Amino acid sequence: DIQMTQSPSAMSASVGDRVTITCRASQGISNYLAWFQQKPGKVPKRLIYGASSLQSGVPSRFSGSGSGTEFTLTISSLQPEDFATYYCLQHNSYPRTFGQGTKVEIK
Amino acid sequence: EVQLVESGGGLVQPGGSLRLSCAASGFTFSRFAMSWVRQAPGKGLEWVSAISGSGGTTYYADSVKGRFTISRDNSKNTLYLQMHSLRAEDTAVYYCANLYISSSQAFDYWGQGTLVTVSS
Numbered sequence: 001d002i003q004m005t006q007s008p009s010a011m012s013a014s015v016g017d018r019v020t021i022t023c024r025a026s027q028g029i030s031n032y033l034a035w036f037q038q039k040p041g042k043v044p045k046r047l048i049y050g051a052s053s054l055q056s057g058v059p060s061r062f063s064g065s066g067s068g069t070e071f072t073l074t075i076s077s078l079q080p081e082d083f084a085t086y087y088c089l090q091h092n093s094y095p096r097t098f099g100q101g102t103k104v105e106i107k
Numbered sequence: 108e109v110q111l112v113e114s115g116g117g118l119v120q121p122g123g124s125l126r127l128s129c130a131a132s133g134f135t136f137s138r139f140a141m142s143w144v145r146q147a148p149g150k151g152l153e154w155v156s157a158i159s160g161s162g163g164t165t166y167y168a169d170s171v172k173g174r175f176t177i178s179r180d181n182s183k184n185t186l187y188l189q190m191h192s193l194r195a196e197d198t199a200v201y202y203c204a205n206l207y208i209s210s211s212q213a214f215d216y217w218g219q220g221t222l223v224t225v226s227s
Contacts, residue, residue: 001169034208036152043217044144044152049208056214087152091208094166096142096154 002026002090006099012107019075021102023088028068032092035064035073039084048073049091078104109133109216111203116221123193123225129186129203129218137161137181142206143188145199146220155201156188171197193225 003026013019023033031051036044046055048064051071061076075082083106088099115127129141143155156177157166165177176189186203200220207214 034206038152043202043219044215045217046206046213046215049213053213085151089152089154091206094157095168096157096166098152098154101151 001095002029002093002097004088004090004097004099006086006088006102008102009100010103010105012105013078014107015078015080017078017107019078019082019104021073021086021088021104023066023071023073023099025069025071025090029090029092031067032090033064033066033071034089034091035062036087036089036098037082037084038087044087047086075104109205111205111216111218113201113203113218113221116201116223118224118226119193120227121194121225124189124191125193125223127188127190127201127203127221127223129188131184131186131203131205134205134216136179136184139205139207141179141186142204143177143186144202144204145197145223146202147196147199150199153199158186190223193223195225197223198225199223 005024007022033051035048038044047058047062052064063074085101085103087101110132112130119125142157158177162179174192178187202220203218205216
């Protein structure tokens, strides 16, 4: 099975900051990587799929990049509504696997 | 409007069984693979299982393989997760989800989740 390792597990940032979260796959997954956002008490919401394709309706300040085993999610200018936990998910093969999550908190 | 409504969660003793249901509406259910994703209290997301649109192909996480069975009834627009030999570590909110991705379209729909608590 493919293991997904996210870093950092938590971070503090201020409104307007540029934020980068990394996800590493234990083996190559081409570009089959998605990013989800989850706010407390809410269901997850997919932001990015195919490593860099923005889901419809997601603000353009979110972007994804990477291929193979190294991927990043970037928030270009953090907004108050972006404080949440972010998860990567490989959709290259079954079983699908999530990263352990990155909690983005207010500094 | 797309709706996914889970039911069947509750308190069960270790070693017990439970069947979760997910009633779908607002889309052509039989066209799409469906997934179960769970989240233990205060923990991260864990992918559990998926099933093809026809129901002919199923996939499982190693943590549930041999204990859980995913199925669907396309005539009833309903997804199921039969859970046996439940353990304390299966305690979680279980979400059903449609996580569709194609070359031309992508969307994700989630239910609100149903809580399964495994405890004596």
